[in-house]
Amino acid sequence: xxxxxxxxxLVYEEQFEITVHARxxxxxxxxxxxxxxSLIINGEIIEDYPDDFPYxxxxxxxxxxxxxxxxxxxxxSNMVKIVTGL
Numbered sequence: 001x002x003x004x005x006x007x008x009x010l011v012y013e014e015q016f017e018i019t020v021h022a023r024x025x026x027x028x029x030x031x032x033x034x035x036x037x038s039l040i041i042n043g044e045i046i047e048d049y050p051d052d053f054p055y056x057x058x059x060x061x062x063x064x065x066x067x068x069x070x071x072x073x074x075x076x077s078n079m080v081k082i083v084t085g086l
Contacts, residue, residue: 004045007058007075011040016080022071025085035064036082039071046070057083 010016018026018036026036043062050056055076062069071085 003075004058004060007073007080008041010075010078010080011037015078016073016082018082019084021084022082029069031064031069035069036071038062039064039069040073040080040082043071055081059085 018033026032039062040060043060045058046061047059048056049058049072052074055074057072057074060071060073062071069085072083074081074083
């Protein structure tokens with residue numbers, strides 16, 4: 001599975017980018033950036049996509065205020081990119 005510890009470190013250090021698509025999903029579901037950060041820091045990897053382009057990505061399951069959410073995040077070049085989900 002992906003290196004969740006490195007991903008968590010980068011997110012904690014605010015080294016992440018949220019795509020327009022993911023921001024739209026966050027708005028639809030009422031998820032704040034803080035909620036997204038918490039999900040990644042406390043969530044668990046449930047699937048890896050090592051062949052995704054341009055960076056390998058990971059599906060993370062977590063909870064925000066007790067409700068389940070998931071995100072697909074890619075890690076590359078010392079940055080995490082939140083691709084979709086929620």
